[in-house]
Amino acid sequence: MKAKQSISRKLLVSVLSVYFVLTFAVTCVQLIAEFSNTKSYITKELRTLESTFSASLTRAIWELNTPQVVSISDGLVAIPMIEGVLVRNDLGEQLTQSGNTDLNVVEVNDTLFDSEGDLIDSNSIALTGTMITGENGLFGYRFPLVFEFSGRSTLVGDVTLFSSRNVVIDRILLSVYFMVGSAFAKTTFLIALFLMAFKKHLTTPLDDLVEQLENLNQQDVADMKLDVDKLSGSELSIIQTSFNSIISQFSESQNKLKQTQKQLLKSNDMLDQQNLMLEQEVSKKTANLSQAMMDLQRQKYQLESNQNSLKQEIETRSHTEEQLLKKTHELENTIETLQMAHSKLVESEKFAALGGLVAGITHDVNTPIGVSVTATSVLNERLKEIDHKLENQTLSANDMKAFLAESKQSAELLTNNLQRASELIASFKQIAVDQTSEADRLININAYLNEIVASLKPELKKGLHTVNIDCPLNLEISIPAGALSQIFTNFIINSVIHGFDGIKNGIIDITVTDNVDQIDIIYHDNGQGISKDQISQLFDPFYTTKRNVGGSGLGTNIAYNLVKQTLHGEITAHSEPEKGLTYNIRFPKVIPS
Known part of the structure; x- marks a missing residue:
């Protein structure tokens, strides 16, 4: 009976899986590092171009020699690492744009430029207000053009040199091929090495050992020993030695058993010879048998006593089981009680929230009602004054007009505040009804x-x-x-x-x-x-x-x-x-x- 999957195969798959993951991770890190280093190098080369072309571009812009500016721009674009060139004057106006036509550059505020060159890329431009659209991975270097004349420095414009991720990739392409090829070669060599090593030191010896175990002759114990070559002192050799040692001990036990059987046959012959002697000694043994009967009777009593003890233990366990059932019922009742308590707590929480709502609405209703009470009190006082003046015939038209104006104001105040109280109570009533x-x-x-x-x-x-x-x-x-x-x-x-x-x-x-x-x-x-x-x-x-x-x-x-x-x-x-x-x-x- 062969195993569904051998140990060597499992081990080999595990080791190679870890190696593949590590190789892939290391290769990716190397590619990223190579890309970063190449991009940094191109950036430095762009900075170097400032000292080369700054003077000629500054002179051409100062002299308003646009054709020369265009010619220099085209020359810069001819450099392999440059994707495009943008030249502007001191007013931010575009003088020329050469190179990749996808570089749609939008004019930006001049206050975003300083008098020193700075490195830009497509992400940071958007953050600083420099609007550049094009393929992802676009980056470049912008530097000012300053004209020196009579000890005075004048900013005449700026130049932006663009490069892209494609340039970086073109430069590192050969290195990428070499790293990938090297990783593939190392992986292939390691797989072959592992296959040979596993086959030599584990797979072949283990298969031989399993084959001999499957083909053992169970009828002949002496022929059941294992003899596998090329184990070379490994754990498999220890297994073989231990198995052979067990077989040797088993063979010795069989030999001893055969000798014992022979002795038993001899003893049976001797017993047959002694039967006659035993018959003569029957009478002598009668007393011994009687004593044995008494011993058996005593053992019977002891067994009965043990049986009674077992019955008592069974009764005790039955009683314990009844107690456990009783405790189980009590726990079930407790759970039901807890569930009822939980329901009551939930209801209490609802009514507590409703109580808080009542307290809050009472506070809000008190304000308009208090204002209404105050307005009513003032109106009553004014009515008493008007009634007194009417009885004393001292009521004038001005008093009546003032009373009417105050009455109108008090009525409006009463109407507004009572309407507000009514709305609050209606809202509270609906919320309270809904919550219950x-x-x-x-x-x-x-x-x-x-x-x-x-x-x-x-x-x-x-x-x-x-x-x-x-x-x-x-x-x-x-x-x-x-x-x-x-x-x-x-x-x-x-x-x-x-x-x-x-x-x-x-x-x-x-x-x-x-x-x-x-x-x-x-x-x-x-x-x-x-x-x-x-x-x-x-x-x-x-x-x-x-x-x-x-x-x-x-x-x-x-x-x-x-x-x-x-x-x-x-x-x-x-x-x-x-x-x-x-x-x-x-x-x-x-x-x-």
Whole structure:
């Protein structure tokens, strides 16, 4: 029976796989280093060209000799490492552009150039405002043209020399071929070397050993010894020696067994001869047999005693099993009790949120009602004054006009503030009803989110926090509105308590997107954020970092269950310390019944 895959093949594949990976990595590093060195060398050569052509170009521009400028530019382009040349005057106007026609150069602000040459490339140009478009990998060198006259230096323009990645690749192409060929040759040689070594030292000896083991003659023990050449003191040689030693011991044991069988036959003959003598000694042995019977009886009693002990042990184990079953039932009851307690805690958390909502709305309603009470008091005082003047017949037209004006102002004040109180109470009533109900209701998501934020303004005003809502104005769906209210109430309260702890002017962004059959909501605050360890436990029940100040750890767990079970949606969260916390919520427009 041959193995499905030999040890030598597995070992060879493992070694060669590691070598291939290392060879590939080293070759890639060499190619990158060669490319970088060649690019640096071309950059230095571009800098060297400044001293060669700067004087002639400066003189030609100073003398307004444009044909000579064009001629020098064409000469520069003829240099293999230069892809294109751009020459401009001191006003930033293009005098000539030679070389690659794909180099569409856009005029830039002269204030971005200084009096010294600087190295540029296609990425840094975009950052500094130099606009150059062309193939990826474009780079070049720009230097100013300064004319010296009578001890004065005058900037007459600048020159930009362009090169590209293709030039670098052309220069290192031969080196690339050599490195790849060298790696291929070394790899081929190493594979051949490994194959020869494995075949000589492992595969061939191991195959011979397996073949001899499969062809052993089990009938002749002396012929079962292994004799494999070329093991040369390896572990396989130790295995062969140990196996042969075992066979030798087994052969000796067989010989001893045969001798013992012969002795047993002789003993049987002697026993036959002694039978007659034994019959004569039967009477003598009767007493011994009686004693043996008594011993057997004693052993019987001992066995019965052991049997009783076993019965008692079985009864004890049965009793223990009953106790374990009883404990199991108690644990099941405890789990049911914990589940009921969890449900009660969830309800308590909902009503606690509702209580906070009541406290907040009470604060907001008190303001317009207080203003209304003040306006009513002032109006009553003015009525008493008018009534007194009317009885004393001292009421003048001016008094009446003043009274009417003040009455009109008080009536408007009463109307506005009572209308505001009515709107707050109506909004609170709808939010409160939704939070205690799971019935579906057609809502405008934009308006409903604003109502939720309005009900939480007392909490937001404590830290001057802001909530921004980005939602389509006409987005209406029929969902359990209470679930949506509870989710965003918990999110906003958590942001205020945890995310904005020690932060003023926190910002919360709520973005709602209508994606045909589903709604996507992104909730983000710019608070303190949480770590990776904390984000993994964010939706676990009873997990909170504010337990010492009254936190229950059920807010995010309730929101998670409402999204998953009530809205049949998905919710994820991600955060980094000092970068805020983000929730991604997705649920269908039509909630399955």
